[in-house]
Amino acid sequence: MTPSASALLTDLYQLTMLQAYFDGGMTRTASFEFFVRRLPEHRNFLVAAGLEQVLDYLETLRFTDEELAWLADCGRFHRRFIDWLGSLRFTGDVEAMPEGTVFFADEPILRVTAPLPQAQLVETRIINLLQFQTMVASKAARCTLAAQGRLLVDFGLRRAHGAEAGLLSARASHLAGFDGTATVAAGMRWGIPLYGTMAHSFIQAHDDEAAAFEHFARSQPAANTMLIDTYDTESAARKLADLATRLAPDGIAIQAVRIDSGDLAEHARRVRAILDGEGLPGVRIFVSGNLDEFAVRDLLASGAPIDGFGVGTRMNTSADQPWLDCAYKLQEYDGQPRRKRSEGKATWPGRKQVYRHRDADGRISDDLLTTTDDGADGEPLLVPVMRGGRRLSPSPPLAAVRAHAAANLAALPPRLRQIGPAEAPRVTVSPALHELAETVDRRVDAGAPAPR
C-alpha cells in the first residue's frame, strides 16, 4: 500500500511553491544542505546513514500519469504547470558524507545543487530518509559500543513505525555494528544475517514445556535457541538439561537459551550455574526485553554471564529521542549565499565543507566547518556522489559501509565512546564562514539588490 518511491511523498507546500517558481521563472541553481542543529541529550556523536536510499529516490523521481491526473483534478494547479511536472526529472548534483561517517552538530552531511524547483521538491523525502536512518544508526552505534563484542540482533520490526521503518532500521543497525536482524525481508533485500529464537506461543501451544523444547530441537537441530521464561525460568533450564541428555545420542545439541523477562542479570547467573552444573557450558545465554544501550551497559557491568542481546523497540524507534532537530535549508540561490535568521534557528550560509583533523593516534580531534572555496587543511568529509542526476559510482555494499562505520567508531576519542554524556566535540566555524554570514546579513538588512 505504500508508494515509497512516489513523487507525491512530499508536502503540499512544495508543489504550491513550485508552481510559483514556475510562474516566475525562478529555475536557477540552488544549493540546499541537510544538517542536524543540535546533538540530542544522550548522543555524543551521530552516524550518517540513508544516502543510498536518497540517491535511489533522486534517480527515479518522476510523477506518474495517475498522479498527474489527480493533481490536475484537485483544483490547485494550472495545466501548463502540471505538464511541466510530468517532464520533471532530477538533474542535479549531490555531495555527501559517505554512510557510516561520524558527524556532529551544524555539519552538513548532504548538499543538493540543482535547479531551484527540483531541489525544493525533494526536501520532504530527503529529510524523511536521512533523519530516520541517521537517528537509528546513531542509537545502534551506542548499543554496539555498550555490547563490547557480544552478539547484537535487531528484534524491532513489530514496534517499528510501519514496514519501511522496520526494514530501514534493520539496515541502519547492521551498518552501525549489529550482527544481524530477525526481519526476514531485510535479509532478502540486503543480505543481512538473520537470527531467530522462538516465541512464547510455541511453548504455550504445547501441553508440556519440555515437549515443546524437544519438538523444536528436533525440527531445528542446527540452530535452536530455547525461550525459557514462559512459566518458570530456572525450572525450564533444568528441563533443558534433561533434554540435552536425551538428544545427545541423536547428535542434536541445544545451542542457546533466551530469557525475556524478570531480572535478566540474576536469571542469567542462575541459569548459567544450572547449565554448567549439568555439563552444558557451551549453551549460550541470550537476553531480550526492553533493552537499549543503557541496559546493555549495566547488565555487562554487573558481570552477568550474557552472550548476546536482542535489542528491538528502543533502538528501532530511538525511543529516548525519536527525532532529530534536523533541517534541509537553502544556502545559495543564483550564485548568492542565503541564510535564515529565525530565532533559535539561524543557519550558516553558503556551500560548506567539513574538514576533519586527527591526532597522532588517528583519533578524531576536531572538525572545521567552512565554505567550499576556503581551502583548508584536513580530510574533507563531503564528497561528490551524483552529477547531473546520475550516481558517480554504485553505492557501496552494506558490508563496506559497515566497515567504514566501524573504523569511524574506532577513531572516536574515548570520552565520546562512553554511553554517558561527554564534553561536546570541537567544531570550529572558520573566519571565512563568519565573514560570509555578516555579508549576507548586511545585504538582507540593506534591502533588495536589483532584481535579476
Next chain:
Amino acid sequence: MTPSASALLTDLYQLTMLQAYFDGGMTRTASFEFFVRRLPEHRNFLVAAGLEQVLDYLETLRFTDEELAWLADCGRFHRRFIDWLGSLRFTGDVEAMPEGTVFFADEPILRVTAPLPQAQLVETRIINLLQFQTMVASKAARCTLAAQGRLLVDFGLRRAHGAEAGLLSARASHLAGFDGTATVAAGMRWGIPLYGTMAHSFIQAHDDEAAAFEHFARSQPAANTMLIDTYDTESAARKLADLATRLAPDGIAIQAVRIDSGDLAEHARRVRAILDGEGLPGVRIFVSGNLDEFAVRDLLASGAPIDGFGVGTRMNTSADQPWLDCAYKLQEYDGQPRRKRSEGKATWPGRKQVYRHRDADGRISDDLLTTTDDGADGEPLLVPVMRGGRRLSPSPPLAAVRAHAAANLAALPPRLRQIGPAEAPRVTVSPALHELAETVDRRVDAGAPAPR
C-alpha cells in the same frame, strides 16, 4: 523499495516455528489476541486504529515465487515446507473493535482465530500495523482535545519514520480529529484534505521578503498562508499589511500568516495587533514548530490569538511515548485456553470480550473484561469483521471512522478528556475470567494432559 505487503515482513522465528508446526502436524485452531498491557504515562485512553490495513494484509497474504526461492536457498527450511508455504493463504476469522473506538489497558482490540501456523505467521505485521496507528491516533486525539476546535494540520511526513509511517500517521491523525495533512500522497490515497503554507527557502530565494510574499499571493490568490518569521516576524507582518493594500484592487486577499519560531504566543499577540491595526482582522494566524498537545493547551490557555496549529514530529512519532507496551498472544489452542505467566507479563487466558457500560448521559462509565461465552450486560466492543479469510463487509470510509472516533471522544468522562493525568478508567475483570486463569494454571502446574 518497500515490499509493504510482503509475507517476509515477519520475524525469522515465525518461519522456524512454522516449520516445526508443519513437521509436527500442529495445525489445529488457535486464537491470538492483540492488547496493550499498560497505558503510557501521559495517556488517559487509547484510540484503536489500523484495522483496515490489517485486513488488507490478511486478505492478500501470500509468498511470491521469488520469496519462496530465496527461502529455499537460505538453507534453513526443507522442500516440503517451502512448497506448503507457497500454498499458504489466510483462511481464518477476525473479531475487532472498530477503528476509532476508545479502549484501555488489557482489553483486546483484535482477535485472530485460524489454523496455528497462519495465526502465528501474521503476528509481526499485525503488531507493526496496529501499534503504530493506535499510538498515533491516541496522541492525535489528545491534540484534538487540546485544540478546542482550532484548525489542526499534520505537518510530520519529513520526520516520520519512513514513508509508510508518514502516510499512516496522516491517516491516523485525521481519523482522530485532525482537519487535514500536508502529505500529498495521503490526500490522493484517502481523500484527506490537504493544507500547505510556504517554506523559508521560498522567502530566502527571493532577494526581498515583500517581493516573495507578492509573488506567492499572485501565484496562489485563493489559498495563501505567508510564512513571516524568516528574518523578523513583526516587520514581515507590516510588509504584509502594505502588500494587502496593493493586492486589493486585483481582488486578491491574504488568507493567513504562519509563525514558526520564537515565543509563539507573544508573536501571535503582536502580529494580531499589527494586522488588526491595519484593517486586516480576517487574516488568520497559524503557528507551528515543535508543537504537541501540551504546547497547544498552554498556548490557548495563555489567550494567544491563534487560529490554527501545524503539528508534526511530536505527534507523528508520538515523541513522548514512541511505542506501546503491546502484545499479540496465544490465548487458546485446540480448544484449550492458554496463558503466559512470565514475570510482569502474565496474560488473561481464553477468548475474551469487552462490555462497555455508560452512565445516564451516555458517557463511558466502566468496562467489563470477560470470556466470550460469559454472557454479560453492556455493549460488546469486539465485533466479527472477517470470516474464512474474507471481510464481512468493506472497511468503512475514513470519514465514518472519524465520526465514530469523535463520538467516542465525546463520550469520555471529563477527567479522561483533560491533557494532564487522570484517575485510571475502571476495567473490571469478571469472576469467570479469574476462574479460567486459575484452571489454566492448575492444568499447567499439574503437568501435561495426554498428548493429542
